[in-house]
Amino acid sequence: MRLSYNFTRLYGDVLGGVTSSVMVMPYALGFGVISGLGAAAGLYGCIAVGFFAAVFGGVAPRIATPSGATAIAMAVIVAQRAGNPAEAFTIVMLSGILQIAMGAIRIGRFISYTPYSVNSGFLSGIGVFLIVIQTLPLIGWDTVAGGVVGAVRAWPEAVANANLDALILGAVALGISIFWPGKIRKFLPEPLVALIVATALALIWFDDAPVIGALPTGLPALYAPQLAPGFLVGALQSALILALIVSIPALVNGAAVAPIINTSQRPNRELVGLGIGNVAAGLVGAIPATGLVGTTLVNIRAGGRSPVSGALCAAVLLAAVLGFGIVGEYIPVAVLAGILIKVGWGLIDWRFFTRLRHIRRDYIAVMLLTLLLVVFVDLITAIAVGLIASGIARAEESQARELSSVVSVPILDQAFFATDATDDDADDADPFLARVGLVQMRGSFTVASATELTRVISADIRDHQVVIFDFSATAHMDDSAALVMERLVTSAARYHTECIVLNLSGSVQRNLNSLNVFQRLPRDRFVDSTDEARELAKSLLDRRS
Secondary structure (H helix, E strand, O other), rough: OOOOOOOHHHHHHHHHHHHHHHHHHHHHHHHHHHOOOOHHHHHHHHHHHHHHHHHHHOOOOOEEEHHHHHHHHHHHHHOOOOOHHHHHHHHHHHHHHHHHHHHHHOHHHOOOOOOOHHHHHHHHHHHHHHHHHHHHHHHHOOOOOOHHHHHHHHHHHHHOHHHHHHHHHHHHHHHHHOOOOOOHHHOOEEEEEEHHHHHHHHHHHHHHHHHOOOOOOOOOOOOOOOOOOHHHHHHHHHHHHHHHHOOOOOHHHHHHHHHHHOOOOHHHHHHHHHHHHHHHHHHOOOOOEEEOHHHHHHHHOOOOOOOHHHHHHHHHHHHHHHHHOOOOHHHHHHHHHHHHHHHHHOOOOOOHHHOHHOOOOHHHHHHHHHHHHHHHHHHHHHHHHHHHHHOOOOOOHHHHHHOOEEEEEEEHHHHOOOOOOOOOHHHHHHOOOEEEEEEEEEEOOOHHHHHHHHHHHHHHHHHHOOEEEEOOOOEEEEEEHHHHHHHHHHHHHHOOEEEEEEEOOOHHHHHHHHHHOOOOHHHHHOOOOHHHHHHHHHHHHHHHH
């Protein structure tokens, strides 16, 4: 697609890129510290991923930045690879390669289908994690090992020996982040104001608070990927989860941003752009980044409309890094902690909690399980277990829905075989005799209901001499449900129940025939109308009498 580019668009992109850079800088510094790799790793992540996601991504004004999820995930990976940062950065590169591959095989739109309960628990868990672990830096203490549990255990000693200067500066940063007027945020983002004001107070009065220290200046060192086969196999799981942690919010938020600028998201291209950026991030020793709606909206509101704005944002951050090193020496860690506590609070899904009594219990269980695993175990386990638990909950829901679409009823002989008032069979038939059963399969049937279908229908088959399987309203049957039909036919033979197949056609017929489901049935047992089924049932019953 050709873009009409002019001075007005360039002006908007420049304004958007510069505004976005001052917005994301405090976040990048803070998330770099959380990752355990230092503030510079967060800045380099913004630069590397921000540039490539803008140039090659699927949302034109995309601003990529590290997030709480990517920072905490990197902290876990760094801890697992203690003493070998090259292995940690290789996992980042591998996650980027996986993103590129997922975009290349065009599965971008499916990745964002993560269930809401898992997303809610995941983000809420990250929010709780951020708040708890940042309480120690907020009062002048270093973070401790052990995550949330370690931080809580350190609280008594930390509170008793709190650094008052750090606490005051952190409280100022937190207060500005919370109460900064919304009308001014478009021109002066609250994280930047909090960073500048609190750092100025530290320089003038509260100079006893710990600072992040001087940032390295110049271009970053390059890390060669570790290519030992044994390491790559072991790192694949972590890389895949990291790729999902980066991809899911980027695609979800991209879909939310695209309508604002009257365009459509290109999810596969978005994955490729983020993947290239994260490969670059691993090469330069940075933490991975993703596309967040907040930073991208800042760019859009300031006038950014094209990839130029994202590339300029990365360029401004790079220029800042090249001459910014000495400034970092004066930024108190407590200030970043105050800013990140506000970020953590915003990540918690309060809307979910306020609606708990209206939400299904199994979805609540999935959400809380994911949240607790994020807080007390790690992100990788939380994503894996959350998706499995959500799959089980959805399978139970699908099972109930599919089983409710099955009609298995006896048909009274008097009603079924008496076609009109003068039929002699109507006078002779037992009014309570029901030798024929009808099984109607309505809708779609999958593995979710396969086992229960056997249990529910088998009992009805045993009670009849003839059973009619009616596929008139069957839309779909997967392989598992198709093989259930084979077991039902086998069960009918065991109970000496005759089977009739009514209105089998289309894709359902092709699937069942491909698996030879009805190989036991003669060809004359397949009919196309209720009248044919009635006549065939009468014939079969006559043979048995």
